[in-house]
Amino acid sequence: MPTVFDFKKLRRLITIYGVVQVVLVGLLIYTALIFQAGLTADGKGFLFTKSIIATLLMQLAFFYPIYKFGSREAGLAVDSLQSGLTPAELKSLRNKRLVGDVVKSAVFCFFVVFAWKVPSSNVSAAKFFLSMIFFNFILTYLCYFQCFNFAAKKIMKEKNSSP
Numbered sequence: 208m209p210t211v212f213d214f215k216k217l218r219r220l221i222t223i224y225g226v227v228q229v230v231l232v233g234l235l236i237y238t239a240l241i242f243q244a245g246l247t248a249d250g251k252g253f254l255f256t257k258s259i260i261a262t263l264l265m266q267l268a269f270f271y272p273i274y275k276f277g278s279r280e281a282g283l284a285v286d287s288l289q290s291g292l293t294p295a296e297l298k299s300l301r302n303k304r305l306v307g308d309v310v311k312s313a314v315f316c317f318f319v320v321f322a323w324k325v326p327s328s329n330v331s332a333a334k335f336f337l338s339m340i341f342f343n344f345i346l347t348y349l350c351y352f353q354c355f356n357f358a359a360k361k362i363m364k365e366k367n368s369s370p
Contacts, residue, residue: 213288214363220284221359224352231352235345242338251331258335262342269347277354280307285362311351318344 239259246255287300322340327333 213290214285214367217284217288217359217363221356224356228349228352228356231345231349235342235349238338238341238345242334242341245334246331246338249331249334251335254331254335255338258338258342262339262346265339265343266346266350269343270350273347273350274354274358276307276310277351278358280304281355281358281362283307284359285366314347318347 242258243252243255246252283300283303287297287304292300318340322337322344325333325336325340
């Protein structure tokens with residue numbers, strides 16, 4: 208008997224993640240404008256450019272782990288939609304998804320604590336580090352959502368075309 212998947216729930220999640228991506232891009236643009244204006248007003252506009260370059264380099268380093276994590280999460284999401292799973296299999300998938308949720312929460316807490324602990328003695332330096340933190344935070348989650356959606360669509364396509 209062939210394995211049957213009901214992708215309705217996953218399609219909704221992909222749509223929600225698409226909307227979240229649009230909101231994150233808007234937030235990224237808004238924060239970039241705020242930090243650019245703040246650093247330019249301090250006469251340190253070059254720090255904004257340096258924060259963008261540093262952020263892009265960090266995101267380049269983060270991309271592969273984020274892609275692997277997003278692909279893993281998408282695989283778990285698709286596997287959990289399989290019909291006829293035993294209670295033990297459902298529990299195993301639920302535990303794996305819970306680990307993923309803990310990792311996502313830990314990354315969120317890391318960025319919050321990191322932003323909270325930026326020293327405010329030098330205003331321009333604080334704005335520089337805060338801009339890098341905010342940009343990396345937004346781009347990390349944006350990258351995760353894009354990788355998840357890409358991997359989920361790819362896996363769904365493979366599952367639909369398999370006999």
